[in-house]
Amino acid sequence: MARATPWTPTAVLRVGSYQGIPGQYSSIQAAIDAARPGDWVLIGPGDYHETGSRVPPGAAGDEKAGAAVLVTTPNIWLRGMDRNGVVLDGTKPGAPQCSSAPGDQNLGPLDSNGVPAGRNGLIVFKASGVSVENLTACNFLSGDLTPGDQIWFDGGGSTGMQKIGSWRGAYLSATSSFYGGENQNTQYGIYASNTFGPGLFTQVYANNMGDAGFYIGGCPNCNTILDHAHTQNSAEGYSGTNSGGHLIIQNSEFDHNYIGIVTNSQNNDDQPSPQSGHCPGIELGPTGTHSCWLVTHNSVHDNNNPNTPSNSEVSGVPVGVGVLIVGGRYDTVYDNDIHDNGAWGVLLVPEVDTEAWIPIAHCKGGVGLKGLSFCYYDDWGNEIENNTLSHNGFFGNQSNSDLAEISNLAYPGNCWHGNVDPSGKAINAKHFQLGRAGVTSAPPFLQLFPHSICGIPDAGAGLISILSLQVACNSEFLGPCPDNTSYANYPRPSGVQLMPLPPQPSMPDPCLGVPQNPWCPNNPTSQPPYPVPGSTVM
Template identity: 25%
Template sequence: MTPRQKTHAVYIGWSAAVAAALVAGLVGGPVSASAAPRSHAVGPGGSIQEAVDAARPGDTVVIAPGLYRESVRITKALTLRGSGPGTVLTPGTARTRAAKGCAEEGNGICVTGTAERELAGVSVRSLTLRGYRRTGLWASRTDRLSVRRVTSEANGVWGIAQHRSVRSVLKGNTVLENGDAGIFVANAIDAEGGATDTGGTEIAENRAAGNRIGVTVRRVRNLSVRNNTVTGNCAGMFIVGDESRPAAGAMTVRSNTVERNNLFCPATERLPALQGSGIVLTGSEATVVRDNRVRDNVGTWPMSGGIVLFKSFVGAANTDNVIERNDVTGNSAADLIDGGGGTGNRFADNVCATSRPGGMC
C-alpha cells in the first residue's frame, strides 16, 4: 500500500469512528444498526429503484450526479435526495423499467399510497426529471409529501402533480415546458366529485415557465399558493371548480408574480385557446387573491386578462371571492374582469387601469 493509500484508509477509518461516536453521543449510547435510519448511495450505472426497494421506512436514498434512465415508484416513507440539478432522471428502456406501473404510465417518480392507507412522510428533493410521457413527479393518496428543489421539465402532461393527497409542501421547485400544468393539485383525476380539503397544502416559491398553465388547482379547498414566479406560460394560474359540492375554494393566492404569460396554446377538448391569462378563477368560492403582481398578460381569447373571474364550463359561478391589494397593470383584454355572474365577489384597493365591467379600478 502506498503512503497515499494508507493515509486515505486512516482517514476513512477515522471518519467512521467519529460518526459512530457522534451518533452514540447524540442519543445517549450505542445505536442498534437495525434501528437507526440508514443512507443508501446510488451512483451512475446503479439502480435507484433497487435502492428504494432495499430501504426501510425512515431511510434516505442519496443519488450522485449523473444520468439515470429509469422511473421510480415509492411506497414507503423515505427521503429520495439527489445532488442538485445534475442528478437527472429520464425515461429508460424496457429492460430498465423496474418501477412496476410507474414507467408504463409514463411517469418519472410515483409516490403512491392506497385507499386504505395514505402514504405519509415522503420527501423528494434536489434532482431533475425530464422528458416523461406523462408526469415528472406523480403523487396519489399521500400525506405530508415534501417536494423541494426539484426541476421537472419537458414532460408530456404535468411537471409535478398530485391528487387525493393532503398536507403537501411543494416548495422551491422549477417546472418548465410541460404539456399541461407545471404544478397540478386536484381532488381526483379519475372520478367526478366535490372539492376535497387538502389540509393546508402549500404551493410556494416555485418558478413556472413555458408550460400550458403555470399552476392549476382543481376542485380542492384549504391550501395556499404564495410567492411563486409564473411567467412565459400560455396562462399563469387556474383556480378551477365546478357545480359539485363542496365547491372549490377557501384558499389563499398571495404575493405571486404572474407576468407576460403570452405563449399561445390551441384549444383542447376541455379548454378554449389560451393566451395572455394571469390568474383565472372559474367556479371558485371564498378564495382570497391578495398582494399579487399581475402584469402584461395580453391576449384576445375568452380568459385573457390580468385577474379574471370566468364562469366554469359546466355553469358554476364564482361566489364570495376577495380580490384585493393586487398590482394589476398592462393586461388585456382588461386588468380586472368579473365575468360569468356570481354573487358576493369583492374587488378592493387594487392598482389597475382597466376593468370589465368598468369602475373596479
C-alpha cells in the first residue's frame, strides 16, 4: 500500500520581538526567504530599514528599480503585530523613523547612468495567495528608473499579462515625509497591477503620494474590491488605468487631494486597453446592468489641493474634480456623497493619448495613428445614478458644476439619473428624472431626456465647447492657460506641502487565525476563516 505524503505543519516565522519575546529573525526579507507556501511571517513592532534592493526575475518597467522586500513565494501571510508600530522604512539605516531630512533618504543603488535608481518598498511579485497585513510603509522614493511605490502586488507590470490570482492587503498605511522634486518623489501608496483576483484592499490609508494613494490597473477583469480606504494629500486619491470587469470601490473616503477618483483608458504599458467595466459575457453587475465596475457608498469631497506631490504621469489632469472618467466605458457611479469639489463633482471626458506607442500597446479599443503617437478613446456606456451632490463647481468658471460630460454620439451613450442635492426632493424615477436647480450640469439638463435614459444613443458636450475649453484650461493639457481671469479661475501649485501620517486603526487581534506560536500561545492549531470587513472575499 502506498504511503501517504507526510504532513508538514505550517511554520510561523517571527521577525523582531513582541511583548518581550524574541523572534528568530531580525530582517523581514530573511524571514520571507525562509518561508514556504502556507507559512506565516509575523513582524514585531519596530522601524525596519531593509537595505536590499532586490530586482525580480525577468523585471520590466518599474520593477527594475528593485524592492526593499521582495515576495515571490505563493500562499504566505505577512502580518505586522501593530499597524502603526511596524514600519517598513525607506530611509537609511540609523535615520529616525520616516525621517524628512534630505541626507537620510535612500534613493537606491546607482544604475548604469550613475544615477540613483529609486526604490520600491514591498513587492509581491507574480505570487498568488499572498496576504500583507497590519503595517506601515514610508519614504520609498523615485529615481532614474522611477519607482517610489510603497506596497505593490505586481502580477507582471509592463507586460500586458496578469500573473497574480488571489491576494489581500489589509490594515495598511503608506506615506512619505520627504519630497525632493519630481525625480525624488513618491509614486503609488498601495498598488495592485496585472492581477485577476479575487483581490481585496480593506482598512487601508495613504497620503502624500505623487501619483495615487491607491492604484488598481492593468487588468481587464480585475475581480477586486477596494473597501474602507482613505486617501489624502495625493495627486490622485484612486487611479486605475485600463482597470475593468469586476471592480468595486466602496465605503471609502477621498479628500484633500488634487483630484479624488480617476479611471482611464490609455495606450501605455498597463495593457490591455481600453478601460471597460463591462461584465464578462452576459453577466449582470451589482446594479442590474452589464456594468461590473462600481463606485458606491463613498465620500468624495474637498479635492481641490494644488500643492500635493505630483509627477509627470498626472500632468494634464484637472484639479478640483471628485470623480473623473477618462475614455472609460460601462462604469457605474452609484449612491455616493460628492461635495465641495471646486471644478466638477463628476466629469466624463475622452482620453487623448499622445505617448509614443510601445510594443505591447496598439491603441486597442481606441482610434489612433502610430506614426503620430496618437490614440483616442471616447467615453460611453457609463451610468451616474442616485448620488448626492452639493457645493461642487464653486471655482465659478463657466461650466463648473456638479455633473459634466464631454463625448461624441455613441450607442450606448452615457446616462445620468437620480442625482440629487442633500434635500433629496427631486422627482426620481429610473427612466425620467427632474433634478432640482441645486444639481447643476454641463451641458444643461443632463438629467433630462435623452441623457436620463440608459442604453440608447446619446452625446454630451462636444469636443469644441465651453466645457471642453474649461477642462483644457484647468488641466493645461494643451499648454499654459491665463490664471486669475474671469474665465480661468483655477488654483495653481505654489509649493508642495506634506501632511503627517495620522494614527490608523490596527488589526483588533493580530493573532487571529495564526497557528499557535510563542507570540500567539493561546490560538487553536487549526486556522479559522479570516473575516474581512465589508466584503465577501475570503
